[in-house]
Amino acid sequence: MSQNGNSECENKDIQHVFIVGCKGIPANYGGFETFVDKLTEHNDNSKIKYHVACMGEEEGSFEYHGASCFKVKVFNVKSATAILYDVKALRKVCDYIRENNIKNPIVYILACRIGPYISCFKKEIHSLGGKLYLNPDGHEWKRAKWSTIVKLYWRLSERAMVKCADKIICDSKNIEKYIKRAYGRFNPDTCYISYGAELGACKQTNEAKLKKWFADKKIKADNYYLIVGRFVPENNFETIIKEFMKSSTKKDLVIITTANVKFLRKLEKTLHFKSDDRIKFVGTVYDQELLLDIRKNAYAYIHGHEVGGTNPSLLEALGCTKINMLYKVGFNQEVAEGAAMYWDKSDGNLARLIYKCDTLSEEEIKELEAKAQKRISDKYSWERIVNQYCKVFLS
Numbered sequence: 163m164s165q166n167g168n169s170e171c172e173n174k175d176i177q178h179v180f181i182v183g184c185k186g187i188p189a190n191y192g193g194f195e196t197f198v199d200k201l202t203e204h205n206d207n208s209k210i211k212y213h214v215a216c217m218g219e220e221e222g223s224f225e226y227h228g229a230s231c232f233k234v235k236v237f238n239v240k241s242a243t244a245i246l247y248d249v250k251a252l253r254k255v256c257d258y259i260r261e262n263n264i265k266n267p268i269v270y271i272l273a274c275r276i277g278p279y280i281s282c283f284k285k286e287i288h289s290l291g292g293k294l295y296l297n298p299d300g301h302e303w304k305r306a307k308w309s310t311i312v313k314l315y316w317r318l319s320e321r322a323m324v325k326c327a328d329k330i331i332c333d334s335k336n337i338e339k340y341i342k343r344a345y346g347r348f349n350p351d352t353c354y355i356s357y358g359a360e361l362g363a364c365k366q367t368n369e370a371k372l373k374k375w376f377a378d379k380k381i382k383a384d385n386y387y388l389i390v391g392r393f394v395p396e397n398n399f400e401t402i403i404k405e406f407m408k409s410s411t412k413k414d415l416v417i418i419t420t421a422n423v424k425f426l427r428k429l430e431k432t433l434h435f436k437s438d439d440r441i442k443f444v445g446t447v448y449d450q451e452l453l454l455d456i457r458k459n460a461y462a463y464i465h466g467h468e469v470g471g472t473n474p475s476l477l478e479a480l481g482c483t484k485i486n487m488l489y490k491v492g493f494n495q496e497v498a499e500g501a502a503m504y505w506d507k508s509d510g511n512l513a514r515l516i517y518k519c520d521t522l523s524e525e526e527i528k529e530l531e532a533k534a535q536k537r538i539s540d541k542y543s544w545e546r547i548v549n550q551y552c553k554v555f556l557s
Contacts, residue, residue: 298323390475
């Protein structure tokens, strides 16, 4: 973010939008990072100028997809690193707005990490003629990985940020309902704009790269159920693995994740999944082209997320995987509706669904695939999402 005070910054016809809260772009991994990457990539509205905070090892600035990106250097202070990063990024944003005399800026914060500091920043942003927008993300305080104290911090932080936000953009209708219900006394100004996705089935496969990955992992195309997601309890890995082991399917269960050693040991002690050679933890895949091809060549995708809003990995799966099997919770049903099959945690439920999927006819599989892709093209295309954001930012 250069300090230039040029005519572009003073142009009253341009709406400057400062985005704080993602780790940065270009996106390597993560929902917010992908969102900001696509938001800037598909922005063809000359009246909007994006500025994006990026976590970096050194200070600096660069242009990407027409956005002005600025690096914020922070020290690793474990779980507080993201809080420090957001605070430093907001400090830079406020200084930049003031020094460049930017009129009517919008500061858009992703996630509710900095509640204890938000009131002071809101006053400063308002004094500069700006507005504070918020994406509250999902129910972060429900995540099992947090201690009781950290969960309490998330709840209080969420409350403070919702109270201070001029507008709240929710990526899920269920999250919007929750915000209105839980914080109605603050009269929050909310709107719903989902994440987006692309129709990966239409993209050409890099066969050489995919074949090598299959060979390395001893996996065959169209012969595996797939999981992609963070290795945390609320994504229901234990239920999925336990039910898969009960099933009689001859296919593999391929799990793409960063395996937490402590959680992995707990699962092995409980399930003894290592005795089942169908269960394959294959590590992470940061190559987005390869990950897309892995999704396309899966027999089915199993989604166990139960905390949060519109999950990016679910949208990506609907855009390119033939069969999608989702944990039956409001967030997932809202996204897929009738374009997926659903399971719950009751004993044997998912195992029976796996058997049902194994016996689907080719016509039934094609019908599910068509429904999923239509769902993405009708409701979740990036062009549609970016256009909705343009309307909100320029309204």
